[in-house]
Amino acid sequence: MRARILEATYVCIAREGLDRTTVEDAAREAGVSRATLYRWFPGGRDELLRETIAWQTDQFFLRLAGEVQGSASLDEVLATALRLAHRWIAEDAVLQRLVATEPGRLVPAIADETRRLVPRIARFVAPWLPPGSEARAEYVARIAVSLIGSPGGWDLDDPAQVEELVATLF
């Protein structure tokens, strides 16, 4: 049920935008009553929107974990992660809608998200680093987040550029 509501909210945000999505829209899209939705998300609209974004991020990390399984080195993991994250952002209906219509809402959200993402990526890359490399894992996570949010001149769709990037910028 929780996943169904989150999925429906995601569809609403993609269609209506973050500002215009209401609890009613999400409940209707999910085919549940308002009361049911509030039982799962007592915080209402704010909690619902926040949890939808967090859930999308979780989905991404699950996919990423599958893709990097069996990678031999940190460089390989980073290259895969950068390419996948870039494609995710480019193809994500919600993010693209926000970039086009509500950039003012999106950008501060990214800043908050960065704070949550850095420790998460650090834990993600830790298995490919020697034990006791927490500071380095955090550092690597910061560079990765910076590149995904602001690629600068890099084309993250181009495997050769991603390889060069991983070799020189981390």
Add this chain to the structure above:
Amino acid sequence: MTVAVDTTPAERVLAATTACLGRWGLAKTTLDDIAREAGVSRATVYRLFPGGKETVVRTAIEAEVDAFRLGLADRLGACTTREDVLVTALTYATRCLRGHELLQYLLAHEPEVVLPHLTFDRFDRVLAVAGQAVAPWLEPRVGEWLTRVVLSYALCPSEWFDLGDVDDARRFVREFVLQEGAR
């Protein structure tokens, strides 16, 4: 605000703009506020900066960026090793970002004004400015690396490194740079 006697009206208007923005933010600062703070008339501000608020704000911010570049160049010019250049760039830039009242005010109260410059396409401009600032000492790629590192650690503090601290910055450079000679 202390106004030095030997400043030009344009300099006073720019200093007043920075002061007003740091006090009231971008949305609420008016041209009248700026004129009053600078001790000149509205007409004078318009004559000096045709285009009004938008022009004077942009020029004031460019002046802040130039002051940062000059300050950085002064300090990097005094360095004798590559390690010192990197450590100095990290600490100076971090301290400037953290100590910059206007920037800190905007980040706290009007993040939508600042953050878009640090994301997506507009970030190219920031990287270009940073690249130019360190150009006599470091390769453009290193300028990019420094920019990303300073912004990340300044905007979202780390429990591992305080890059405003010389010892931490040196440890950072020794641990993460220099080992392969590529950077």
